[in-house]
Amino acid sequence: MTDASTWAVPLRSREGVAFTVVTGAACVDFVYTGGLGDRARWESLHEPADLAAWAGASRLVHGATPPSEIAVTDVEFAAAIELREVLWRSINRLADGERIARADAAALNVYASRPDLAPRLDGGALTFATPIAASQILSTLARDAIALAGGPLRERVRRCAAPDCPLPFVDTSRPGTRRWCAMARCGNRDKARTRRRTEKGDGRSA
Numbered sequence: 001m002t003d004a005s006t007w008a009v010p011l012r013s014r015e016g017v018a019f020t021v022v023t024g025a026a027c028v029d030f031v032y033t034g035g036l037g038d039r040a041r042w043e044s045l046h047e048p049a050d051l052a053a054w055a056g057a058s059r060l061v062h063g064a065t066p067p068s069e070i071a072v073t074d075v076e077f078a079a080a081i082e083l084r085e086v087l088w089r090s091i092n093r094l095a096d097g098e099r100i101a102r103a104d105a106a107a108l109n110v111y112a113s114r115p116d117l118a119p120r121l122d123g124g125a126l127t128f129a130t131p132i133a134a135s136q137i138l139s140t141l142a143r144d145a146i147a148l149a150g151g152p153l154r155e156r157v158r159r160c161a162a163p164d165c166p167l168p169f170v171d172t173s174r175p176g177t178r179r180w181c182a183m184a185r186c187g188n189r190d191k192a193r194t195r196r197r198t199e200k201g202d203g204r205s206a
């Protein structure tokens with residue numbers, strides 16, 4: 001998998017502003033593709049071809065596998081949507097400092113028990129054997145979540161500090177003091193809020 005500390009997911013805010021988030025883990029990338037409830041407004045997986053496109057451009061395959069090499073059946077697509085909810089709940093439990101719910105852990109274990117992506121050496125370069133089945137993608141994502149929940153980075157799963165931003169991330173920074181999904185988005189909004197408060201304060205004292 002590509003370097004967790006640099007791989008960034010492109011997003012667009014409610015106001016239409018483009019920004020990128022370093023999520024810190026492939027399983028977190030996947031929950032950024034949409035979901036139920038409020039997350040439906042980000043939904044980018046509407047049909048099996050959308051999952052193939054996401055997977056082919058994802059860090060799982062170094063962003064370099066044509067979607068035509070990734071086969072997604074309707075059943076696998078439905079499973080992907082279900083796994084995404086499991087991941088969303090699981091990542092949020094970790095962000096709250098809690099253990100993943102038993103039923104969700106059991107679901108992750110089932111997905112992870114299936115064959116994952118098969119790495120290949122091609123002329124000294126790491127690639128992945130194709131064609132790829134969507135079940136391999138789902139297994140790889142579940143294994144990634146299990147490694148996260150069972151490893152030291154579990155303590156680094158957080159939610160953006162902006163009160164109106166639900167985005168989770170894994171803080172892979174050396175000091176471990178990351179607060180925002182993206183400095184260019186919520187960090188700057190916070191700076192602007194602080195500036196406005198300060199200016200108002202100055203006005204009163206003048």
Ligand SMILES: [Zn+2]
Pocket residue numbers: 160161162165166167180181182185186
């Ligand atoms: Zn945020």
